[in-house]
Amino acid sequence: MTALGDLIEIDERTVLVLGQGLDLDRGQPDVANALVHRAGETLVLVDTGVTEAFRAALLEAAARVGPWSRALVLTTHGHLDHVGNNDLADGLGVPAEHWVPAPDLDQMRDPVDYWVRSFARVAGPAALPDPARTAARVVSLFSPMRPFGRTTRTYEERPPERFRTGPLRSTGWTFADGAVRVLRSQGHCAGHVIVHLPGPGVLHLSDEGNGPCGAMADADQLKIQTVLGSAALLLEAGEAGILTDGHTFAVRRGAEAVAHLEGLLEQAAALGEAALGLVGEGKPVTPGGFAARYGRAMADLGIGGANPNTLFTAMSAVNQLRELGLRPESGAVDAPWSRPPLRNPEPAAPPTG
Incomplete structure (x- = not known):
């Protein structure tokens, strides 16, 4: 049984900080898992979750993987459960950078509008008489919400880079002298990225592995399935050995990780057939x-x-x-x-x- 803020040590310089599930009836926000890593002298935070309790867990993990003299905060996408503590970049007492995907800036600035648009699409199927009220209620669960800091910039301000990682060709950006790779995926929502740490062999899917069919208005089903297939390819080729994500509270390795991804792809095919x-x-x-x-x-x-x-x-x-x-x-x-x-x-x- 896991609890909010539990730490799973991947190696002496890499920790997965566990979040929690959403419970609307109890007024409990979901909190995404975050990855904390030290690349040389750089502290790397991949997502920052939300709530003060999770913030404290991030700082505990940062101390565990130290020492470090600079910081890099990477946001995988703009959803509330991933961005609430982004201002940590300002308070670590070292030179820091914070990068976010440009397509998600609007929802980070005005999350209520984003969720109104998402809920309005299902006002009938979900029996929502007032999508705006539901959106405001959901957003209110995520507090405090600090998605921006003094150093926040968008990935897209940097020139795109082309990677060849084993059999996979992709585009994105590198940080910390190549120790961190941010790969564009854009399946779960418009700006989504995934993060590859070649040193410890960790591939962090964030929310691209949330299920076989995306829920958000800006989800792209083909891209979700392409990401899952590409991740399996990297694992099978030995370019990554460990799979983590935003909402399953586990660290999967090797064949287990590949089987998990294959299972999601099989579910997607079966669900599409059933829907037809x-x-x-x-x-x-x-x-x-x-x-x-x-x-x-x-x-x-x-x-x-x-x-x-x-x-x-x-x-x-x-x-x-x-x-x-x-x-x-x-x-x-x-x-x-x-x-x-x-x-x-x-x-x-x-x-x-």
Whole structure:
């Protein structure tokens, strides 16, 4: 049984700081796992979670991997459970840098608006009479929220670099004289990155491994699956030996890590097949009805993902409808979705006489 702030030592200079799950009924925010590493004289913090208790755990982990004389804080994406203590970069008493993905700046500045847009898509399927009120309630759980510091800059201000890591080609940025690689992934949300530490052989997926189907409005299902496949490739090639992420409270090594990734990919294929069967032969479907059947299919397949609840299941269901090529027939709440016609309608014949 794990608790918020528990530390898992990967090696003498690398620690995974464990977060906690979301519990809306109890008013408990989820807190993402964070990775703490020392690369030479540089302290590296990959995400900072949220809550004062987690902040204290980060400082404990930083002391454990020390000593260090400068700091590097890396944000994998802008979701609330990953960014609340980002101002730590300002308070460590050493020269520090803080880097965030540019596509996520808007949601970091105005998280309520981001979540309103996410929840409005599922007002019908999730029975949300007031998406704005729900968004404000969710955001209020994450406190204190300090996503920016004096040194915050975006990764995209740096020239992109091209990497070849074993069999994998990718783009991103390096830090700490190449000891830290930040790779663009952008599946879980628009700005998402993953982090590779070649020294200890750690690949941190953050939230790209949250489940077989992304829930957020800016999720990209193909990119999620591409990241999972690329991660398995790096592990099989020996370019990484340890897999960590944002919401499963475990450190996976070698074959176990590959099996975990293969399992997620198999779940994605099985869920897509099940969803296709639920859509049927071209008849319109309502997101509400589809989401209920989709949730049962997930349960039958044993698929959970991070923070399973009816709200996130509905969000995933809407994304799955779009993934299957369906589109809403109108802007009404729970309007039917159907496949757009493959051809434009024939023009009307001109009048005669």
